[in-house]
Amino acid sequence: MSNIETGDMALPPLAAYVHIPWCVRKCPYCDFNSHTHQGGLPEDAYIDALIADLDADLAHAHGRELTSIFFGGGTPSLFSAAGLGRLLTAMQRRLRFASNIEITLEANPGTFEQAKFKDYRAAGINRLSIGIQSFNPDHLKALGRIHDGREALAAVDMARRAGFDNLNLDLMHGLPSQTLEQALADIEQAIALGPEHLSWYQLTLEPNTVFYSRPPKLPEDEVLWDIQEAGQARLADASYAQYEISAYARDDRRARHNLNYWQYGDFLGIGAGAHGKLSHADGRIERYWKTRQPTDYLNPDKPFCAGRKSFSASELPFDFLMNALRLVDGVPSAWYTERTGQAIADIAPVLDSAVERGLLEPWQQQLRPTAQGRLFLNDLLEMFL
Incomplete structure (x- = not known):
């Protein structure tokens, strides 16, 4: 495949992902880098490490402004608002924040109280993603x-009282022994709460999880299909527009941080096990990942970065499209060249074949x-391998 000159490859928007790896308890379906904490959390030491980790990555920011920050986990709401505020202040001293920057915190019902929510909002966090x-x-x-369900309802109420006007609720379907009626009842309750955004996705059994080694009884495929069809129809009726495989938003309140992933933007990744993606001025596109174990990440004698991978020209089509084609509307074709440095003519025969198969517009x-x-997204993407 031919490479476009670097001058034709514009650097995309830049975001930041901050990973906080501790949970009260590890869920049996979770394959994220999360660890049950025993006793007190090393909050101050970990935030110091995050700042040092960011300092090591600053050279890759190329002076760009930061469009979004996402605190993920784990359970970031286990950390205090003062601690997260200290980190945000340090980040703003080092990076230029966009005037409309989106700053999201993942939170679980039962790990916070209303006063804590008010402090998060005062610290600059302006979007909550509640894992219901x-x-x-x-x-x-x-x-x-x-x-429990009551705590979930209370969490949304607390968030609203604290001044949050941009909420996402995480919902799963295809749960053990779940019926169509039960799945739709969850959707109805979520709609009644009026969040700006809903992430509604099917439970999958991922390797290295308890559910993978001891699988629960999941609904039959026919029931899963019925849930998917009926749930999407109900969400559409309630004015939640689907813009990605599992993401639905009202009033165009789409998650800007996640959109940046799917639109092949860049993101700094700091924290234990965090991943990042960077476009370099010389035309290279690279993904990297940080030391996974919190004890190693906090060890000053060990490096933050655990590995890097630069993509070859033959690998870029799949890497770009596995993100872009998750979006209902896709992305402008010109972005392929702008964000990979590759000529779209090189993959035109495969694109034409996908159109003929009815998989691509x-x-x-x-x-x-x-x-x-x-x-059949996997079938579509496999054409570019």
């Missing part, structure tokens, strides 16, 4: 969650999957 997963007590128990202006392409 279900309102059904039996399903919450099966998922190993530490909250005509691609000259927009790289957009068809409805069939979204259903």
Whole structure:
């Protein structure tokens, strides 16, 4: 494949992901880098390490402004607002924040109180993503969650009282022994709470999880299909527009941080096990990852960065499209060249074949999957391997 000159490859928007790896309890379906904490959290030491980690990555920011920050985990709401505020202040001293920067904190019901929410808002966090997963007590128990349905309702109320006007609720479906009626009841309850954004996704059994080694009884495929169809229809009726495989938003309140991932933007990754993606001035595109174990990450004798991978020209089509084609509307075709440095003509025969198979819309202006392409996204992406 041919490489476009570096001058034609504009540096994309830049975001930052901050990983806080501790949880009260590890959920049996979770394959994220999360660790049950014993006793007190090393909050101050960890924030010091995050700042030092950021300092090591600053050279890669190329003077760009930061468009979003996402605190993920783990359970970031285990950390104090004062601690996260200290980190945000340090970040703003080192990086230029966009005037409308989106700063999201993942939180779980049961790990906070209303006063803490007010302090988070005062610290500059302007978006909350609350991990509810279900309102059904039996399903919450099966998922190993530490909250109940009442705490989930209270969490949303606390967030609103604290001044948050941009909320995401995480919901799962296809849960152990879940019926269509139960899945729709979860959606109805979520809609009644009026969040600006809903992440609604199917439970999958991931390697290196308890559920993978001891699989629960999941709904049959026919039931899963019925849940998917009925749930999407109900969300559309309630004015939640689907813009990605599992993301729905009202009033165009799409998650800007996640959009940056899917639109092949860049992001700094700091924290134990965090991943990042960088476009370099010489045309290289690189992904990197940080030391995974918190004890190693906090060890001053060990490096923060655990590995890096630069993509070859033959690897870039898949890496770009596995993100862009998750979006219902896809991305402008011109972005392929702008954000990979590769000529789109090089993959035109494969794109044409995908159109012929009914998986991709005509691609000259927009790289957009068809409805069939979204259903069989893996088949579509495999064409670019």
